[in-house]
Amino acid sequence: MLTLECPYCGVKAEETELTAGGEAHLKRYGPGSSDEDFESYLFVRKNPKGVHFERWRHAYGCGKWFLAARCTATLEVFGTYPAQSKEPPAELQAKIRAKRPNWEGYR
Amino acid sequence: MSTRLSKGGRLIDRTKPLSFTFNGRRMKGYHGDTLASALLGAGQTMVGRSFKYHRPRGVMASGAEEPNALVGLGQGGRFEPNQRTTTTELFEGAETISQNHWPSLEFDIGAINNKVARFLPAGFYYKTFMFPRFAWKHVFEPIVRQSAGLGKVPQHRDEDRYEYAYAFADVVIVGGGIAGIASALAAGRAGKRVWLIEQSAHWGGRAVVDGVQIDGQDAGDWVKNAIETLGKMANVTLRGRTMAAGLYDHGYLLAYERIADHTPGDGRPRHRLWRIRAGHVVTATGAIERPLSFAGNDIPGVMLASAVRDYVVNWGVSPGDRTVIVTNSDDAYRTALALLDAGLVVPAVIDARPEAKGELPEAVRARGVRVLAGHGIAKVKGGKEVTGVSVCIQAGEGAEIESIACDAVAMSGGWSPVVHLWSHCGGKLLWDEAQAMFRPDPKRPATGDDGAAMVTAVGAANGILTPHEILADAHRAAGGTGTAPGAVAAVEAPMQPVWIMPQGAGPALRMKMWLDPQNDVKVSDVQLAAREGYESVEHTKRYTTLGMATDQGKISNINGLAVLSDALSQAIPATGTTTFRPPYTPISMGAIAGEARGEIFQPLRRTPMHGWHETHGAHWEPVGQWRRAYCYLRSGEGVHDAVNREIRNTRNAVGLLDASTLGKIIVKGPDAGRFLDMLYTNLMSTLPVGKCRYGLMCTENGFLSDDGVVVRLTEDTWLCHTTTGGAERIHGWMEDWLQCEWWDWKVYTANVTEEYAQVAVAGPNARKLLEKLGGMDVSKEAFPAMEWREGTLGGFRARIYRISFSGELSYEVAVPASEGLAFWEALLKAGEALGVMPYGTEAMHIMRAEKGFIMIGDETDGTVIPQDLNLQWAISKKKDDYLGKRAQERKHMVDPDRWKLVGLETLDGSVIPDGAYAAAEGVNANGQRNMQGRVTSTYFSPTLGKGIAMGLVKRGPDRMGEVLDFPVDNGKVVKARIVDPVFFDKDGEKQNV
């Protein structure tokens, strides 16, 4: 029963107030893209056993989507940040590296 | 035989006798009794039968670990099977029945299994019952099933109610013994928000029974004062009768409060499920005593030593007049003293250790009791009750050197910390060689959302068994300052692990040593599992069913592990434990469901006119959480007639449809048009203000997901209608794209679905009806099709869309939801002379089918793209992108062999069954008959007086006129011709008048 802090309204919301949205930082491929790229965008997933970047919506709260860095093996939450982010904040990445020295990075 | 003592019993009130029944027999107990103490007090030693061999079973423990003493409790809507008598408080009039026997507890046919037990070792069923093939299902399994199961099946709807509650705390302390209390005092004084919960109705745990002295007072008094002190702290919450069932991730503790189990029918909720979000959890859950494995240790009258003294001290009950004590530690000598103090006889204490010279043994000797050190029990004599024990040398093979007559045996094999909560979320254990126990490994606790330790175990739950150290540990762990409470108790000599008694017992004896008395798992079974290669502890558990009974192995697991490890000649930690899973003890399904039953089982969404429909014969159809009228039944009318009547009336006069459930989403902003062009397959940015346009939405995977009419309200504002099921989904989806992909686009959305009541007014008389209401001009000239107007109608604020889903002249009128009912009634009143009549969703479905309009959820099922439905006209060629476009370019999506929409007409005019498939010649590589299409919608059209259908057919549109075979039930084949899907008024003359 996870709790995640919504970066928009500051509520540490419990899982039942949220909906999960799968892997974050996917690049959208549209018309003109290769079959491989389109497949990778829509279906292929990292699904790591470890640090995972993912989308959540504060559905029963402010309704905003946000992103979270979470360990899928321990469920530790390293941090949450706005959905309008091209990549995880530098300080968050640093924090994760400190806790998971051989983390291969978010890509 | 067990009986009630003339005095004593710190928990019972002898001035408040209670009467109850067991198998119909009246019995007497006292307020403060548990069912178990009351039964023992009434001389009922045998209370049930075991699972596999149906052997006699008696009370073995005094708490949550009890494996045997389960009964059926209550009557009718309050009957519950498998109630653990040791944790169920007695109440006046309680009706109990024993379980798992036929015809009676004393004489049980199933006990035949016991006679042939040697032929039914662990896993025997994996090795036989295989021939002939049908036999397992039809012969053997029914037999196994009949003898299996425990309690009776409840027959009635539950009369009780349940509820949830949420709580938040800095620290939740689980267990109301002296450890938990000491931790609560420390945390409470530190100003933390504290919850202290205790599963029983009493505080204090073991210490109050064992005569411990704390800070110079009797433990009982210390506990009383401490609880008073805690009760006065505003930051501390105390909860008795509340069991911590499970610990889940991020500090989510599930606590099960038994509010009214002891006061059934008093109107309060029976159980309450607390969901406590804990900053930290302190488990002060104590320890559970282990039995010893000697032959006949399952006979009624053989009990845990700690339980024996609980019954004497707490409830004034003696398990027997002559109780032999068998042990491998000093602790059990306390039981001897308790029995002696109660004036009962202890013929001997049999101590497996070579010598017993501790303070407690000496005290017992001093009272003239024989202490047989280095001895063990070869076997217990008796059947349905203990008649004696035969004593042997522990180091030997079990030759009897002496026989002692007795009617009870108190056994103590050491203690196992209760580590369930510690382990639920991944906390690890370590093996304590000296005390022969698994205890929490402080270096490997369960971690929370911050990655830090989430649980701390204290006291006996942490493997500390002496009161003084327990208090110190509990105080420290809870951040206590100053000195911890101090305790004085007898000094104990070390225990000595004893896993089999006697040490050299042969197979014959080992087949009579019970590890799991409920499931009838014996030492020999575990050894057999090891011999056959089921070496993993999980394999052994599953192969023998060790620890899978309703007590989940609370008393049997460690003994079983030890036997297994010995059989594999490896150290116990190398064998490891099985996984601890919630709940700690079973919790009611009712509590898990909470308040959600009956009317509030799930939300039921109602339109403003819902009540009217209900009182006017609505035959409901659930659509998502909404209820929509499928049709309106008139007296003596069948569903089919009603639907046909509604259609005819709409086609010939005028009908009303409650369309309020349709989704309505406002999309506004400088980039709104651009956004909608990405969302819909066609162009919405070019839609002129004042006009409506039908649009399709696809998933990014290309499949049709929703459709509806889009309305341009102002230069920068659109209103998007969605399907009933689509409103929340599509709105959420719009926000997803706006927030996560195109966040630089200036667009706002608002879901205003419920702001409006919407009514479709359809039929030749529709215009007349609106004109009768009066207000805005709805004439053909002033208000052409596919446009919208705003104004008042019969005094109602209304926005009208001239759109048709029925093929009739049709206006969809939106008014404020609060006025919806009034508007609906106004329409009916004004329309009386015009033959107005409401119609339901089925009439709507059929009318749209007659027109060849597709329906999301009928023609689509998540695998259909717009191109399959010949909707190319609704897909813009001008756009280089829209959601789903790229997906629709994939190989399989442009395959000319895709199944495409056509009309279907049976040759005999009958209605083709819904969902039927069209067969093709031959079979595929897997021998399945080839298919070439399927029916997506099919109805009897009252308008055309015959069956009409739509379907998806391989290359369908190119095959007009072809006849297909639809094999349906029992070999029957329906023949249908491929036709144009528009069956009625092709040129749309009716709707454009």
Next chain:
Amino acid sequence: MGLKRYSVFAIVREAMSYHQGWERAWPWPKPKRKYDVVIVGAGGHGLATAYYLGKNFGITNVAIIEKGWLGGGNTGRNTTIIRSNYLQDPSAAIYEKARSLYETMSQDLNYNVMFSPRGLLMLGQTEHEVRGYKRTVYANNLQGVETRWIEPDEVKKLVPIINIAGPRYPVLGALYQARGGTARHDAVAWGYARACSAMGMDVIQQCEVTGVRSEGGRVKGIDTTKGAIDCDKLGLVVAGNSSVLAEMAGFRLPIESLALQALVSEPIKPCMDVVVMANTVHGYMSQSDKGEMVIGGGTDGFNNYTQRGSFHHIEETVRSLIETFPMLSRLKMLRQWGGIVDMTGDRSPILSKTPVEGVFVNCGWGTGGFKAIPGSGWAMAELMARGHSPLTEEFSMYRFREGKFIDESVAAGVAH
């Protein structure tokens, strides 16, 4: 290694010597340096793959590598439902193959897996569901799968404890597969392991794969905690860890790992002889031979490898089942647990070649793996031995690229 046959006579014989004479069901071999085929994952699917490699293709120089204990993954955590009433051709084909193999499994393996074709019902509780199930019946009839639609009164006859009337979700009928049912999950793994060992295969437990070695796009072998092992062909059959192993082999899968939960009640006397699935309310239930009501629920929405799920799913399942089976309210939950399932983009499995030559993958069974075990093993063995199998044709991992999905959610809400 020869095997003493299991039979009632063997039991009587052994009883005379207090069962001291039983031999091991399988040995604990040390891994050899090289095998023709290595299967990673000694769950039902992996063991069945190995078994049919030997039985159907004579390939017995095989090792089955298991990180933990055999059958310890989802094989030992599921609700043991067996059915083949699927809508789409490829699914119906492989699940029906599996179901028919279950019919004779106890005899084939000389190990009683207690296959019990007690009948399986999928309740229709909304118009939409009814339509989906009737459609399934028509498809099944053409696919050679025996199912039929039954009306509420027959449902009530088959399931006396059910609440037909609703009010919220009245039972409108059910999709009935008379030869669907259950089997003893552990026994399936144990029976296959015993049979594989008897064919001379090595079932190697407590051996974790740490790497996959390949050269020039062709597999060479694997590295494990018990040393390096070479092989010509490698089968990855590791539900719940598929992405991790694929990453080692150097490719990614269209898979996410989610927690699926289940629970059992305390045992009661027999009261339900069939398997009931109520997809509207996301619950399914059967009664074990021990008398426990075995209940399965939904999956969490977030990636998870912990084998622990969120409790609110248990609540949703239980409250819904109580609405359909009111008597449940007075029972108690004895135990709950979770397993990690592979979810693919279309919720259907993957049995496929991979970008690495010689590496094959069998995964993505989602919530429906147990019922498929023998069919999956049969097909996977054929794919690995021959390079192709009609049963695996449509389940290629490349179907997502072409948009050729196998979507079962079409008819049933969930794919348990």
Next chain:
Amino acid sequence: MSKAVSALSGVSHKGFVQVSEAGLRGMITVRGDLGSAAMKKAVKAATGTAVPAQRRIEVASDRAAAWMSPDELLVLVPYGEAQATVAALEQALAGTHHLVADVSDARAVFTIRGARADEVLRKLCPVDFDALAEGEIRRTRAAQVAAAFWKSGPEEFTLVSFRSVAAYVMGLLEVSVRPGSELFPA
């Protein structure tokens, strides 16, 4: 004559606290730049209050402005004044990127009154009430539906839900206030 009726026409139940449907209330969704001067002006004019900060509700007699999300407010006014307020807000925000929508008829409002009012909501909402600040509005769920509430008096909470589930919400409240089910009986 107004033909407008609230979802439950004011039904009420008395248990260990009183729960009632509060009747019609003017409610307006306002989306836009909450930091802008135009927004400040618009809200001031509509409610007489400042633009509420994160998770705050600013109340001025029978009007209020509540923070819904970083770009959304809920403006509360008497039901009869909703349309006029919508028009005024539209005018005040003209020229800025915004959205104003009347949602008065899409909602149901409940009052929970009594010394133990919080105990009712503690049964339904996964919210830490001890940490709930004065003047804080909390969007969450009540059992199975979306809801928002704030402390509207010393012993009173106001709860807002969607109109279509009003009967469900009242059902929850009625069960939750039944005597004997107090969470913290004295």
